[in-house]
Amino acid sequence: MQSKTKTFLGISTVVGLTIACHYLGWLSPIENFFRTLVTPLSKSMYNISIRLGNEDVNSFSLTDLRLAYQKLKEENLALDVKLVNEQLLQSENIELKEQLNFVKNSGYQSLGAQVIGKNIDSLDNNIIINCGLLDGCRVNNPVIVGNGVLVGKIARVEDHISIVRLINDNQSKVAATIINKEQSLGLVEGGYGISVMMNYIPQNEIINVGDKVITSGLEINMPRGFLIGTVEAIEKEAYQPFQNAILKPLVNLDKILLVSVITTIK
Numbered sequence: 001m002q003s004k005t006k007t008f009l010g011i012s013t014v015v016g017l018t019i020a021c022h023y024l025g026w027l028s029p030i031e032n033f034f035r036t037l038v039t040p041l042s043k044s045m046y047n048i049s050i051r052l053g054n055e056d057v058n059s060f061s062l063t064d065l066r067l068a069y070q071k072l073k074e075e076n077l078a079l080d081v082k083l084v085n086e087q088l089l090q091s092e093n094i095e096l097k098e099q100l101n102f103v104k105n106s107g108y109q110s111l112g113a114q115v116i117g118k119n120i121d122s123l124d125n126n127i128i129i130n131c132g133l134l135d136g137c138r139v140n141n142p143v144i145v146g147n148g149v150l151v152g153k154i155a156r157v158e159d160h161i162s163i164v165r166l167i168n169d170n171q172s173k174v175a176a177t178i179i180n181k182e183q184s185l186g187l188v189e190g191g192y193g194i195s196v197m198m199n200y201i202p203q204n205e206i207i208n209v210g211d212k213v214i215t216s217g218l219e220i221n222m223p224r225g226f227l228i229g230t231v232e233a234i235e236k237e238a239y240q241p242f243q244n245a246i247l248k249p250l251v252n253l254d255k256i257l258l259v260s261v262i263t264t265i266k
Contacts, residue, residue, distance in 0.1 A: 106148065108223075109264035111136055115256050116161070125169040125190065125253070127152075131261055132160040140221045142262040149250045150174070150215060150226035151259065162261070166253050167228065168196050176228055177216040178207055178245070185216055188228055188247065196229060196247040203243050207231055213247055223262075 113131035131137050141154045143164045152172065155165035165172050172190040176198055177183050182205040186198045198213060211231040217224030229247035236243040 108262050110144075110260040110262050113162075113259050113261060115259065119163070124171070125166045126155065127164045127166065127256060129162050129164055129259060129261070130160065132162050133157045134159050136263050137162045137261055138263070142215075142222055142226060143259050144226060144262060145251055145256060145259055148226050150228050151249075151251065151253060151256060153222075154261065164259070166190070167249065168194065168253055174222065174228065175216045175218040176213050177224075178231065179212045179214065180205070180207055182206065185218070186242075186245070188213065196249055198231075198245040198247055200242045201245060203236070203241055205243075207234060207243070207245055209233065213245075 111131050113129040115127050116130045117128035119126035119128070129143075137154055137157050139154055139157055142150060143152045143154060145151055150167065152164045152166040152169070153174070154162045155171075156163040167174060167188060168190040170190050172188075174188040175185075176188045177185050178198070178201070182202075184201050184205045184207055186201040188196060188198045190196055201207065209231050213228045213231065215222050215224055215226040215228065227250055229249045231245045232248040233246040234243060235246070
């Protein structure tokens with residue numbers, strides 16, 4: 001019994017002295033020597049341990065890092081493109097649904113079309129749609145978006161495409177009426193892609209900012225009731241027979257994606 005106690009005390013003393021020498025730094029030379037011997041083996045074991053599924057992840061060269069970064073950029077770009085396409089498709093679906101609902105409820109016959117281009121002539125403001133003569137498009141057919149918002153009329157037709165003259169084009173003219181007490185009549189004209197004006201409004205009739213403007217139906221192939229815009233400002237001069245109104249279109253004419261061409265009028 002005394003022998004076991006002495007052994008235990010001896011071992012405890014040795015352990016205690018070793019720990020004390022370690023913290024005092026007296027064993028540093030010996031520890032560094034053994035660490036030098038063990039390091040190569042430790043490194044080899046670590047390299048082996050991180051090779052999983054035949055994938056060697058022990059690649060830290062600059063070339064490898066550049067390739068990995070480029071791959072991540074490409075993957076991120078692909079995700080961005082996918083997200084944009086999904087958002088665009090969602091937007092087009094909403095727009096198409098609105099147009100189909102309007103045409104169905106109004107009783108008009110129409111052709112759906114996509115905008116595939118825009119006239120780059122600075123004096124004109126036209127768009128190109130993928131619907132032409134062989135599809136049933138004709139010159140002066142009204143072109144709408146959404147819930148019956150007029151954006152223009154077909155100006156030229158080819159077999160598979162049509163040129164749409166937008167309402168802010170300098171050659172655009174649409175007979176219109178203001179939704180006010182007098183149901184004021186006038187002519188909506190474009191201003192070189194910059195503005196939309198309603199001219200020839202009788203001077204004695206009262207119009208207000210915010211009044212809505214619709215097609216009057218007083219021209220061939222253009223029914224009454226298509227929305228054009230709202231009155232944004234009024235130009236009125238004394239002793240003149242007419243007053244004018246600056247209109248704000250209800251849609252952004254520079255960002256049209258889908259349209260409906262009204263082919264048959266009730």
